[in-house]
Amino acid sequence: xxxxxxxxxxxxxxxxxxxxxxxxxxxxxxxxxxxxxxxxxxxxxxxxxxxxxxxxxxxxxxxxxxxxxxxxxxxxxxxxxxxxxxxxxxxxxxxxxxxxxxxxxxxxxxxxxxxxxxxxxxxxxxxxxxxxxxxxxxxxxxxxxxxxxxxxxxxxxxxxxxxxxxxxxxxxxxxxxxxxxxxxxxxxxxxxxxxxxxxxxxxxxxxxxxxxxxxxxxxxxxxxxxxxx
Numbered sequence: 001x002x003x004x005x006x007x008x009x010x011x012x013x014x015x016x017x018x019x020x021x022x023x024x025x026x027x028x029x030x031x032x033x034x035x036x037x038x039x040x041x042x043x044x045x046x047x048x049x050x051x052x053x054x055x056x057x058x059x060x061x062x063x064x065x066x067x068x069x070x071x072x073x074x075x076x077x078x079x080x081x082x083x084x085x086x087x088x089x090x091x092x093x094x095x096x097x098x099x100x101x102x103x104x105x106x107x108x109x110x111x112x113x114x115x116x117x118x119x120x121x122x123x124x125x126x127x128x129x130x131x132x133x134x135x136x137x138x139x140x141x142x143x144x145x146x147x148x149x150x151x152x153x154x155x156x157x158x159x160x161x162x163x164x165x166x167x168x169x170x171x172x173x174x175x176x177x178x179x180x181x182x183x184x185x186x187x188x189x190x191x192x193x194x195x196x197x198x199x200x201x202x203x204x205x206x207x208x209x210x211x212x213x214x215x216x217x218x219x220x221x222x223x224x225x226x227x228x229x
Contacts, residue, residue: 016159017168019226023152024172026219027113028180030120030145033187033212034138040077042126042205043134047073050129064131080135084142091143096150103229105158109151110224116144117217123209127202141213155227183215 051062051073063070071079099108119141126134160168187208190197194204 013159013161013164016227017156017164017171019223020152020155020159020168021172021175022219022222022226023109023113023148024176025179026216026222027145027148027152028176029183029212029215030116030141032180032184033208034120034123035081035142037184038187038191038205038208038212039123039134039138040081042202042209043077043080043131043138044074046126046129046134047076047131050131066135076131076135077138080139081142084139087139088143088146092146092150095147096154099151099154105151105155106224106227106229109148109155110220112144112148112151113220114217116141116148117213117220119144120213120216121210123213124206126209127206159227179215179219183211187211 047064048062051064053062053073061072061074064073064076065071066076066079099105102108119137122137123134123141126137156165156168190199191201191204191208194201197204199207
């Protein structure tokens with residue numbers, strides 16, 4: 001009888017899954033450094049200055065005008081993230097339906113990621129009392145991050161069997177937490193010891209926000225190159 005030929009498909013799927021995991025590593029920096037830690041306190045400070053608050057923190061009740069609405073400066077980050085969440089709830093099902101039927105899922109993921117990272121990088125220019133650019137940047141980048149994740153999740157069904165998906169997804173989550181945690185730790189060190197690096201507190205925060213955008217955009221190249229459509 002002819003010699004048996006090894007089934008290499010599981011190894012090929014594993015290689016694809018490892019490439020896929022890198023996008024969790026890439027985008028988690030945006031969620032940890034920007035959305036979870038750095039953005040909200042800094043935006044409150046900037047918006048508080050624009051509103052004329054003496055101590056710009058969560059207790060600042062003076063308002064800034066957003067599309068004709070007067071919102072308390074201390075609550076502005078919550079309003080912005082809530083708006084992005086509500087907008088995403090309407091938009092992401094449409095994006096998901098489109099991506100599920102597309103033969104170029106990794107391209108959609110990368111375009112959403114790189115465009116979102118570009119808007120996230122604009123947070124570097126959030127300074128003084130000029131909060132408007134930062135407000136637009138965080139809303140748009142948050143929505144685009146959601147769009148990129150919808151595309152990312154749609155790829156999993158093409159590179160894994162049903163039995164492999166839990167393991168592949170769990171590995172991605174772990175890889176993402178590791179990547180996001182590493183960059184956040186670096187940024188916290190830079191912020192806490194900003195004097196030692198010759199940085200102002202504001203510049204340390206702005207560089208941290210920029211680093212998350214660059215991390216997101218840079219590491220997205222790995223799954224974009226290694227994944228097959």
